[in-house]
Structure formats: C-alpha cells, structure tokens
Amino acid sequence: MQGQLFISLLNPGIGLLFAAxxxxxxxxxxxxxxxxxxxxxxxxxxxxxxxxxxxxxxMELQRLPANAGFLATGMLFAAAIxxxxxxxxxxxxxxxxxxxSMAIFTWYLLADPSIPARIYAISVGAGAIALMxxxxxxxxxxxxxxxxxxxxxxxxxxxxxxxxxxVILTFSGGFDNYVxxxxxxxxTTVQFSQAMVSIVAAISLMVAVAIxxxxxxxxEADDDQLSGLLNRRGFEAAAGAALRRCHDAGQPAALxxxxxxxxxxxxxxxxxxxxxxxxxxxxxxxxxxxxxQVIAGRIGGEEFAILxxxxxxxxxRQLAEAVRTGLRAACANRIPDRLCPxxxxxxxxxxPGEGLSRLMHDxxxxxxxxxxxGRDCVRSFTPKVVRPAAAALG
Numbered sequence: 475m476q477g478q479l480f481i482s483l484l485n486p487g488i489g490l491l492f493a494a495x496x497x498x499x500x501x502x503x504x505x506x507x508x509x510x511x512x513x514x515x516x517x518x519x520x521x522x523x524x525x526x527x528x529x530x531x532x533m534e535l536q537r538l539p540a541n542a543g544f545l546a547t548g549m550l551f552a553a554a555i556x557x558x559x560x561x562x563x564x565x566x567x568x569x570x571x572x573x574x575s576m577a578i579f580t581w582y583l584l585a586d587p588s589i590p591a592r593i594y595a596i597s598v599g600a601g602a603i604a605l606m607x608x609x610x611x612x613x614x615x616x617x618x619x620x621x622x623x624x625x626x627x628x629x630x631x632x633x634x635x636x637x638x639x640x641v642i643l644t645f646s647g648g649f650d651n652y653v654x655x656x657x658x659x660x661x662t663t664v665q666f667s668q669a670m671v672s673i674v675a676a677i678s679l680m681v682a683v684a685i686x687x688x689x690x691x692x693x694e695a696d697d698d699q700l701s702g703l704l705n706r707r708g709f710e711a712a713a714g715a716a717l718r719r720c721h722d723a724g725q726p727a728a729l730x731x732x733x734x735x736x737x738x739x740x741x742x743x744x745x746x747x748x749x750x751x752x753x754x755x756x757x758x759x760x761x762x763x764x765x766x767q768v769i770a771g772r773i774g775g776e777e778f779a780i781l782x783x784x785x786x787x788x789x790x791r792q793l794a795e796a797v798r799t800g801l802r803a804a805c806a807n808r809i810p811d812r813l814c815p816x817x818x819x820x821x822x823x824x825x826p827g828e829g830l831s832r833l834m835h836d837x838x839x840x841x842x843x844x845x846x847x848g849r850d851c852v853r854s855f856t857p858k859v860v861r862p863a864a865a866a867l868g
Contacts, residue, residue, distance in 0.1 A: 482526035484669055489519030492676040499683055507557035511679050514550035517543050518672065533584060541579055541596045545572045548603040551675065555624055556610045558682060564610070568603050575599025593639050601635035604628050620681045627675050634667060698772040700750055701757030709771025713781045714830050716769055720783050721826045728790025728823045730780040731837040732756075732797060735816045735849045737776035744813060749776075751808040752815050759804035763796045779834065787823050787854060794819045794852040816850035823855075 496512035521543025528536050549572060553563045578595040582588045607628035616622050696708025704712060713729075720727045734740075734752060741749040753776065760770045760780060769781040780797070782790055801817050809815070820841030824833040840855040847853065 482522070484666075485522040485672065486519040486527070488669055488672050489515045489517075489522065491515075492672065493519060495676070495680070499680070503683065503687055505558075505683075505686070507554045508683060510550045510554035510557060511676075514547050514554060515672070515676065517550060518547040521547060537583060537592070538576075538580065541592070542572075542576060544596055545575060545599055545603070548600040552603050552607045552628075554679060555607050555628060558624075558679075558686070559611065559614060561610050561614075564606050567606060571599050571602050590639075597635045597639045601632045604632035604635060608632060618685060620678060620685060623678045624682060627671070627678055631671055631675075634671070638667070698757075701753050701772045701778070702761060703757045703778065704769070704771035706771060706773040709769065709773060709779055709781075710830060712769045713771075713779070716781060716783045717824070717828070717830055717833075723784075724826050725784045726786050726823055726825055727828075727833070728782040728785040728787070728793070728821060729833045729837045730778075730782070730790065730794050730797070731820045731822075731834065731841045732778045732780065732794075732817050733819075733841055733845070734776040735818055740813070740815065744810065748809050748813070752805055755805040755808050756801060756817070759800055760797060762804075763800060764793065768793070779837075785823075787821070790821050790823060791852060791854065794821050798850070798852060818844040818849045819852045820844055821852060821854045 493512050493515035496508055496515060500508040500512055521540050524536050524540035524543060528540075530536065549565075549568045552568065553565070556563050575595050575598070579592050582591040582595065608625065611621075611625045611628065616625060696704055696711065698705040698708075703709075717727055734756065737749060737752075740752065753772070756778065757770075757772065760768075760778065764770055764780060764782075767782065769783070771779050773779045780793070782793055785793070798817055798819055802814055805813075805815055818841060820837045820839065820843065822833055822836035822840055824836075836855040836857075840853045844851050844853040
C-alpha cells in the first residue's frame with residue numbers, strides 16, 4: 475500500500491517541484507514561455523493527483539478534470555517550446571484537438587463506458603499536440619545541441635503517446651474497471667515513463683532558458699543601446715570571426731569607417747537629444763541598408779564601423795554611398811527640419827588573411843582623406859607606391 479502511494483505521488487511531486495522551479499526562473503526572466511512551462515508542470519501535478527489520489531466521485535467524474543489536466547499539460551508545454559523560438563503558438567488547433575479528445579473521452583466515460591477507448595482518446599490527442607511542436611520546429615535552424623534535444627523530446631513524446639497504448643493494450647488486453655487499470659502494467663508504465671519524460675523535458679527547457687539568459691547578457695555586453703548596433707568590443711569580436719571565415723574561404727572583405735560630420739557642433743547648438751536622435755537614426759539606417767549581410771558597430775562617440783564579408787571595392791563603395799545618401803531621409807521627423815546631417819566614410823578592402831587592426835587602420839586613413847576633401851563623401855584607401863631606392867636616386 476505504501477509503495478503504491480509512493481508511485482501515485484511520484485508524478486505530482488515532480489510536477490510541483492518543476493512548477494516551482496520554472497516560476498522562480500520566471501521571476502528572474504519574465505518570458506512568457508517560462509510561465510507556460512511552470513503552468514504545464516502545475517497542470518500535470520493536478521492531473522495525477524485527481525487521477526490517483528482524489529476521492530472517487532459518482533460515475534467516476536473525477537476522471538474528467540484529471541484528463542483535461544493531462545491535455546492542458548501538453549498544450550502548455552507545447553506552447554512553452556514553440557514560444558521559446560518566437561513562433562506563433564497554434565492555440566486554436568490545440569484547442570480543437572483537446573475539445574475532440576475530451577468529447578470522445580466523455581462519451582466513453584458516461585454513454586458507452588470503455589477504459590481502452592478513453593485511453594486512446596487522451597493519448598492520441600496529447601500525441602497530436604506533441605506533433606504540432608515537431609511540425610513547428612522541423613524547418614527552423616537549431617544552432618545549439620539543446621535545440622536538437624527539445625525537438626527530439628517532442629518527437630519521442632509524440633511517438634510514446636501514440637504508439638505506447640496501442641502496443642501495451644494489444645498484448646495486455648483491456649480493463650474492466652479502474653482498480654484493474656491502476657494496478658496494470660500499462661498504468662505503471664505510464665507513471666514511470668511520464669516521470670522520466672517530465673524530468674528530461676524540464677532539464678532540457680531549463681538549459682534552454684540558461685542559454686537564452688547567457689545570450690541576453692552577451693548582447694547587453696556587446697550591444698550599443700543608443701544606435702542598436704554592436705559596441706566596439708562586440709564589433710571587434712564579430713568582425714574578427716568574420717574575417718577568419720573569409721580567410722578560410724579565400725574571400726576579401728570591405729570595411730567602412732563612418733564619421734558623422736560636425737557632430738560636436740550639432741550637440742553644442744541643438745542639444746544632446748538631437749545628437750542622440752541622429753545616432754539612433756544612423757544605426758537604424760545602417761541596419762536597414764546592410765540587412766543581415768554586414769557586421770556594424772558604434773566604435774566611438776560618432777564613429778561607426780561596417781564590415782562587409784566577401785565584398786570587394788565596388789560592392790563596398792555601393793554600400794557606402796547608400797549609407798551616405800540615405801542619412802537625411804533616415805533622420806526625417808526625428809530632428810529639426812533645418813538640420814541636414816552628413817557623414818564621411820572611409821573604405822578599405824582587405825585580402826584574405828588580413829587582420830582587423832590593419833583593415834581598420836587603412837579605412838581610417840581613407841576617412842581622414844574624406845574629411846580633408848570636404849566631408850560628406852566616400853574615399854577609398856589607396857596604398858602608397860614605394861619606389862625602389864635606385865629609381866629614387868636616378
């Protein structure tokens with residue numbers, strides 16, 4: 475009796491423990507998917523308590539909230555995984571599946587009592603919800619091992635829910651009443667397999683939350699909040715990695731160094747709020763023009779660096795001109811109408827294997843040339859020709 479009680483309390487205990495853990499994580503990281511995970515484990519604890527511990531109601535009506543809790547567990551956990559990737563949660567499809575499963579379950583509970591039919595109704599419904607996770611995650615990139623683990627947890631859960639009742643009920647037969655059901659190999663298998671799946675799923679999702687928190691801290695360390703671009707530290711790290719990839723692929727890379735013209739005068743005349751608005755507009759403009767093909771950062775007060783992996787001189791110049799000529803439009807409605815900000819840009823192209831420091835030095839030299847020749851223009855770095863000593867003497 476005590477052993478049976480321990481088994482009955484195993485899944486509720488695991489559910490309550492992980493519900494509390496995810497709730498504490500949610501207090502630190504207010505992401506909706508973390509709250510969904512806490513709700514999922516609270517629902518599974520409720521479902522198992524109603525199924526195994528709650529007093530028996532007339533016509534076994536306690537089975538209705540218990541199995542509704544099992545389906546709610548599947549819905550909330552599916553929502554947690556899908557929402558973690560920023561994908562739309564298929565609430566309507568999951569609700570339809572849940573409603574159909576509960577309708578079939580209710581029929582075979584009250585109108586035509588059949589325990590195997592009720593098992594199939596809930597298991598197939600929960601399996602269909604797990605398959606929605608598989609369908610949502612299948613086409614997206616999975617950069618970390620934990621992304622693959624979450625995908626396969628959902629896939630194995632779907633297979634377990636759909637195949638397990640068919641296999642076990644086929645070999646063990648049906649059940650005449652719930653006493654036989656709760657003492658059966660099937661229910662013992664459900665309790666232990668569900669405990670293992672709950673633990674694996676919870677640990678996997680917690681690792682995913684930890685990875686997201688680390689990534690957020692890294693973004694906070696590497697991003698410039700005003701411009702929305704990388705800061706100098708973040709840019710140097712990302713650009714250095716990109717240049718190494720270019721070297722491995724034998725590709726060139728173009729680097730733009732951009733400097734907002736007369737920026738100190740703008741701050742002194744119009745105030746720092748206007749200067750900040752120009753920086754924010756320039757950052758948004760660079761992101762729009764460069765899209766995902768460039769690495770851009772604010773490396774000084776009004777100085778920016780833009781790396782174009784795989785680009786040569788012509789591609790680099792086209793991007794630089796697009797950045798230069800689009801600045802005024804990007805600042806429209808953000809600054810006084812009479813103010814027309816401009817930008818000077820220096821361009822340098824590195825050959826495979828050339829380091830970031832050398833490339834930045836060359837682009838800086840081109841930027842100084844742009845400043846000397848009137849600003850609001852693009853200049854490319856041209857290496858000085860060193861004549862042999864004999865020719866110089868001759």
